[in-house]
Amino acid sequence: MLPHVWNLRSRRSFRVLSEAFAKGCDRLGFRLAHFSVQGNHLHLVVEAPDEVRLARGLQGLAVRIARRLNRLMGRTGKVFADRYHSHVLRTPAEVARAVAYVLGNFFVHAVRRGELVDTTVTDEYSSAVVAETGPPLVAPPRTWLLCVGWRRARCV
Helix, strand or coil, X not given: CCCCCCCCCCHHHHHHHHHHHHHHCEECCEEEEEEEECCCCEEEEEECCCHHHHHHHHHHHHHHHHHHHHHHHCCCCCCCCCCCCCCCCCCHHHHHHHHHHHHHHHXXXXXXXXXXXXXXXXCCCECCCCCCCXXXXXXXXXXXXXXXXXXXXXXC
Protein backbone atom coordinates (compact mmCIF):
# COMPACT_ATOMS: atom_id res chain seq x y z
CA MET A 1 0.00 0.00 0.00
CA LEU A 2 1.09 3.57 -0.45
CA PRO A 3 2.27 5.40 2.70
CA HIS A 4 -0.92 7.49 3.05
CA VAL A 5 -3.16 4.41 3.35
CA TRP A 6 -4.32 3.75 6.89
CA ASN A 7 -3.29 0.65 8.82
CA LEU A 8 -5.13 -2.29 7.27
CA ARG A 9 -5.16 -4.14 10.61
CA SER A 10 -7.68 -1.75 12.15
CA ARG A 11 -11.34 -2.62 12.61
CA ARG A 12 -12.52 0.08 10.21
CA SER A 13 -10.06 -0.87 7.47
CA PHE A 14 -10.66 -4.57 7.88
CA ARG A 15 -14.41 -4.02 7.63
CA VAL A 16 -14.03 -2.54 4.13
CA LEU A 17 -11.49 -5.22 3.16
CA SER A 18 -13.98 -7.87 4.29
CA GLU A 19 -16.64 -6.34 2.05
CA ALA A 20 -14.26 -6.42 -0.91
CA PHE A 21 -13.21 -10.01 -0.16
CA ALA A 22 -16.84 -11.14 0.13
CA LYS A 23 -17.82 -9.54 -3.20
CA GLY A 24 -14.70 -10.62 -5.10
CA CYS A 25 -13.80 -14.00 -3.60
CA ASP A 26 -15.39 -16.13 -6.34
CA ARG A 27 -15.71 -14.48 -9.73
CA LEU A 28 -15.27 -15.88 -13.20
CA GLY A 29 -12.90 -18.69 -12.22
CA PHE A 30 -10.89 -16.59 -9.74
CA ARG A 31 -11.22 -17.81 -6.14
CA LEU A 32 -9.73 -16.28 -3.02
CA ALA A 33 -8.97 -19.29 -0.78
CA HIS A 34 -6.86 -17.78 2.04
CA PHE A 35 -5.76 -14.31 3.08
CA SER A 36 -3.78 -12.50 5.73
CA VAL A 37 -4.05 -8.76 6.27
CA GLN A 38 -0.91 -7.01 7.48
CA GLY A 39 -0.54 -3.34 8.35
CA ASN A 40 0.48 -2.26 4.86
CA HIS A 41 0.08 -5.31 2.61
CA LEU A 42 -1.98 -8.42 1.94
CA HIS A 43 -1.04 -12.07 1.47
CA LEU A 44 -3.42 -14.12 -0.65
CA VAL A 45 -3.69 -17.72 -1.78
CA VAL A 46 -5.93 -17.83 -4.84
CA GLU A 47 -7.01 -20.25 -7.53
CA ALA A 48 -7.32 -19.29 -11.17
CA PRO A 49 -7.40 -21.48 -14.27
CA ASP A 50 -4.95 -19.27 -16.20
CA GLU A 51 -2.88 -16.09 -16.04
CA VAL A 52 -5.61 -13.97 -17.64
CA ARG A 53 -8.21 -14.90 -15.04
CA LEU A 54 -5.65 -14.45 -12.28
CA ALA A 55 -4.80 -10.96 -13.50
CA ARG A 56 -8.43 -9.97 -13.98
CA GLY A 57 -9.48 -11.43 -10.65
CA LEU A 58 -6.73 -9.65 -8.76
CA GLN A 59 -7.37 -6.43 -10.67
CA GLY A 60 -11.06 -6.58 -9.80
CA LEU A 61 -10.26 -7.29 -6.15
CA ALA A 62 -7.76 -4.41 -6.07
CA VAL A 63 -10.32 -2.00 -7.53
CA ARG A 64 -12.90 -3.06 -4.94
CA ILE A 65 -10.37 -2.61 -2.14
CA ALA A 66 -9.11 0.76 -3.42
CA ARG A 67 -12.61 2.21 -3.86
CA ARG A 68 -13.68 1.13 -0.39
CA LEU A 69 -10.47 2.31 1.32
CA ASN A 70 -10.63 5.66 -0.49
CA ARG A 71 -14.25 6.11 0.59
CA LEU A 72 -13.27 5.28 4.18
CA MET A 73 -10.33 7.71 4.12
CA GLY A 74 -12.31 10.44 2.34
CA ARG A 75 -9.91 10.66 -0.57
CA THR A 76 -9.40 9.56 -4.16
CA GLY A 77 -6.47 8.21 -6.10
CA LYS A 78 -4.03 5.37 -6.02
CA VAL A 79 -3.94 3.00 -3.03
CA PHE A 80 -1.60 0.18 -4.08
CA ALA A 81 2.12 0.93 -4.35
CA ASP A 82 2.74 -1.72 -6.99
CA ARG A 83 1.30 -4.78 -8.67
CA TYR A 84 0.96 -8.20 -7.18
CA HIS A 85 3.73 -10.78 -7.01
CA SER A 86 2.60 -14.26 -7.98
CA HIS A 87 4.08 -17.70 -7.58
CA VAL A 88 2.42 -20.79 -9.04
CA LEU A 89 2.14 -23.55 -6.44
CA ARG A 90 2.65 -26.95 -8.04
CA THR A 91 3.10 -29.55 -5.29
CA PRO A 92 1.22 -30.44 -2.10
CA ALA A 93 4.26 -29.48 -0.02
CA GLU A 94 4.52 -26.11 -1.73
CA VAL A 95 0.82 -25.40 -1.11
CA ALA A 96 1.07 -26.52 2.53
CA ARG A 97 4.04 -24.19 3.10
CA ALA A 98 2.23 -21.30 1.38
CA VAL A 99 -0.96 -21.74 3.43
CA ALA A 100 1.08 -21.99 6.65
CA TYR A 101 3.06 -18.89 5.66
CA VAL A 102 -0.04 -16.83 4.83
CA LEU A 103 -2.02 -17.85 7.91
CA GLY A 104 0.98 -17.46 10.23
CA ASN A 105 2.39 -14.29 8.70
CA PHE A 106 1.10 -11.95 11.40
CA PHE A 107 3.00 -13.88 14.05
CA VAL A 108 6.24 -13.66 12.05
CA HIS A 109 5.85 -9.89 11.73
CA ALA A 110 5.02 -9.54 15.44
CA VAL A 111 8.09 -11.52 16.51
CA ARG A 112 10.29 -9.37 14.22
CA ARG A 113 8.90 -6.28 15.98
CA GLY A 114 9.90 -7.83 19.32
CA GLU A 115 6.34 -8.46 20.49
CA LEU A 116 5.32 -11.40 22.63
CA VAL A 117 3.11 -13.71 20.61
CA ASP A 118 0.52 -16.23 21.75
CA THR A 119 0.52 -18.74 18.90
CA THR A 120 -2.56 -20.48 20.29
CA VAL A 121 -4.65 -17.45 19.31
CA THR A 122 -5.89 -17.27 15.71
CA ASP A 123 -5.09 -14.12 13.76
CA GLU A 124 -8.41 -12.29 13.52
CA TYR A 125 -7.29 -10.50 10.34
CA SER A 126 -6.86 -13.69 8.34
CA SER A 127 -9.00 -16.32 6.68
CA ALA A 128 -8.18 -18.63 9.59
CA VAL A 129 -11.06 -16.96 11.43
CA VAL A 130 -14.36 -18.04 9.94
CA ALA A 131 -17.12 -15.44 10.07
CA GLU A 132 -20.19 -16.81 11.83
CA THR A 133 -22.50 -14.22 10.33
CA GLY A 134 -22.55 -12.42 7.03
CA PRO A 135 -21.19 -13.54 3.69
CA PRO A 136 -18.13 -15.79 3.46
CA LEU A 137 -14.89 -13.88 2.89
CA VAL A 138 -13.23 -16.69 0.94
CA ALA A 139 -14.38 -19.18 -1.67
CA PRO A 140 -14.20 -22.93 -1.15
CA PRO A 141 -11.26 -24.25 -3.15
CA ARG A 142 -11.88 -26.48 -6.16
CA THR A 143 -8.42 -27.72 -7.08
CA TRP A 144 -7.12 -30.99 -5.69
CA LEU A 145 -4.02 -29.21 -4.31
CA LEU A 146 -6.05 -26.83 -2.13
CA CYS A 147 -8.87 -29.26 -1.30
CA VAL A 148 -6.92 -32.38 -0.39
CA GLY A 149 -3.32 -32.38 -1.54
CA TRP A 150 -1.85 -29.81 0.83
CA ARG A 151 -3.23 -31.65 3.85
CA ARG A 152 -1.29 -34.77 2.82
CA ALA A 153 2.04 -32.94 2.66
CA ARG A 154 4.39 -33.80 5.49
CA CYS A 155 6.32 -30.54 5.50
CA VAL A 156 4.28 -28.39 7.89
